[in-house]
Amino acid sequence: MRHWLNALLTLFFPILTAGFFALIWGLTVGLSTLCVWLLIALWSERQKLSLFDSWLNSPNRDALPSLNPGWDRVFKSFIKIQKKQRLSKSELNRALDRFEQAVRALPDAVILLNNSRQIEWCNTKAEEYFQITFNRDQGVQIDYLLRQPSFRNFMRNVDLETSLNLRLPRMGIDRLVAIQMIPFGDNQSLLLARDITEREQLEVTRRDFIANISHELRTPLTVIQGFLETFEDNPAADPELLTRGVKLMSDQSHRMNRLITDLLALTRLETSEPPEGEVINMLSLIQSISLEAEALSTKNHIVNVQAANNLNILGSEEEIRSALSNLVSNAVRYSPNGGTISIKWALVDNEPVFSCQDQGVGIAPEHLSRLTERFYRVDKSRSQETGGTGLGLAIVKHVLNRHDAKLEITSKTNKGSQFSIRFSKDTVVSQ
Ligand code: ADP
Numbered sequence: 001m002r003h004w005l006n007a008l009l010t011l012f013f014p015i016l017t018a019g020f021f022a023l024i025w026g027l028t029v030g031l032s033t034l035c036v037w038l039l040i041a042l043w044s045e046r047q048k049l050s051l052f053d054s055w056l057n058s059p060n061r062d063a064l065p066s067l068n069p070g071w072d073r074v075f076k077s078f079i080k081i082q083k084k085q086r087l088s089k090s091e092l093n094r095a096l097d098r099f100e101q102a103v104r105a106l107p108d109a110v111i112l113l114n115n116s117r118q119i120e121w122c123n124t125k126a127e128e129y130f131q132i133t134f135n136r137d138q139g140v141q142i143d144y145l146l147r148q149p150s151f152r153n154f155m156r157n158v159d160l161e162t163s164l165n166l167r168l169p170r171m172g173i174d175r176l177v178a179i180q181m182i183p184f185g186d187n188q189s190l191l192l193a194r195d196i197t198e199r200e201q202l203e204v205t206r207r208d209f210i211a212n213i214s215h216e217l218r219t220p221l222t223v224i225q226g227f228l229e230t231f232e233d234n235p236a237a238d239p240e241l242l243t244r245g246v247k248l249m250s251d252q253s254h255r256m257n258r259l260i261t262d263l264l265a266l267t268r269l270e271t272s273e274p275p276e277g278e279v280i281n282m283l284s285l286i287q288s289i290s291l292e293a294e295a296l297s298t299k300n301h302i303v304n305v306q307a308a309n310n311l312n313i314l315g316s317e318e319e320i321r322s323a324l325s326n327l328v329s330n331a332v333r334y335s336p337n338g339g340t341i342s343i344k345w346a347l348v349d350n351e352p353v354f355s356c357q358d359q360g361v362g363i364a365p366e367h368l369s370r371l372t373e374r375f376y377r378v379d380k381s382r383s384q385e386t387g388g389t390g391l392g393l394a395i396v397k398h399v400l401n402r403h404d405a406k407l408e409i410t411s412k413t414n415k416g417s418q419f420s421i422r423f424s425k426d427t428v429v430s431q
Helices: 001-026 027-057 069-105 124-130 147-156 196-233 241-272 280-298 317-333 380-385 392-402
Strands: 108-113 119-122 165-169 173-182 188-196 279-280 302-307 312-315 340-348 351-357 404-413 417-424
Touching: 001 027, 027 069, 027 317, 108 124, 124 188, 147 165, 147 173, 165 340, 196 241, 241 392, 279 317, 280 302, 280 317, 280 340, 280 351, 312 317, 317 340, 317 392, 317 417, 392 404
Parallel strands: 302 340
Antiparallel strands: 108 119, 108 188, 165 173, 173 188, 279 312, 340 351, 351 417, 404 417
């Protein structure tokens, strides 16, 4: 309202003067006065406009030209708009930064490609997977960097539904990534790559495991089935064959039973929570294991025990018993009659160590790293003859993992082996 009043008053004065001049000197003089006044007003506004224009080149709120209330309002409104714009621009920048940080932190590789398939942007995982450096490779066509024919083919016939599994040599290991292309915007695309190496390894392990277990069960089942068919065709079989058949079938069914017991033990170790630690009286546990070893050996071996008294540890007695007795029974099973088996339990470099040394067949060095794999055997027939399932050392490995302990193996072919379990010194129960 005040602005309108000001404008009216500004107009009122020249119109009044022009009317006054028209009354005294006639209409021509009055109108000419009004025109001259309007010209002066126009020129003055033009001056202010050019002042505004030059101020716009470097708008500084501390150097506002003081013109008139109308122009002051224009300047102030402009400064307000400018401030708002600055705020929304910095908000936009912050949002962009946050978005970029989020994409950078993604566990998958992301590469933004323009319509010529040149790299516009990529995250850290993409640099790692594809061995590219954003600052160096920005603008480079992706096919120049990934030259595998399968990738080029995939890029030529991009299909949203399918992904490409590509092997990438990374840090000496072959990694497998699943690549997907997502088109967006103006013929741009997003290349996503996910590391599926572990998934593939798991799948291979699962397949191997099923193949192994089927194979392990097939032999005893074939034996049992063979005898049953013989007896079915000829019920009045020769009594000697019958006795032999029943004995073999019984052996094979025991074998299947041991296999299933070991498999269940492995599953329990893999899936259950580590048990609450209890104080294990190691001397009495080792003595009872050595008695079991003597029973298994049927006095064909000499079993020596040297175990420290009062060196007890915290853990699951059931699991530790199964680990130690696996090692001791292996020593018996893989040693010729007359061999000595030495069992020791002592502190070595402040850490409690259980060791079981034999004078048996020994193991060639190339097998040592694979011994704890399920169903890995150096000599399959010897393992089976002596009732082995091929799962004993896998069980030992799992038990040790749950007890923060390590398995150490030293062996010489035909000289013997030593299997040692080194527990952490923190597991020792102070007396
Ligand atoms: P298995 O039931 O076949 O004995 P394990 O997992 O206990 O299965 O052992 C894996 C393989 O390691 C055995 O088949 C055998 O070849 C080898 N092995 C284990 N302990 C000994 C040992 N004390 N002496 C020689 N070889 C051994």
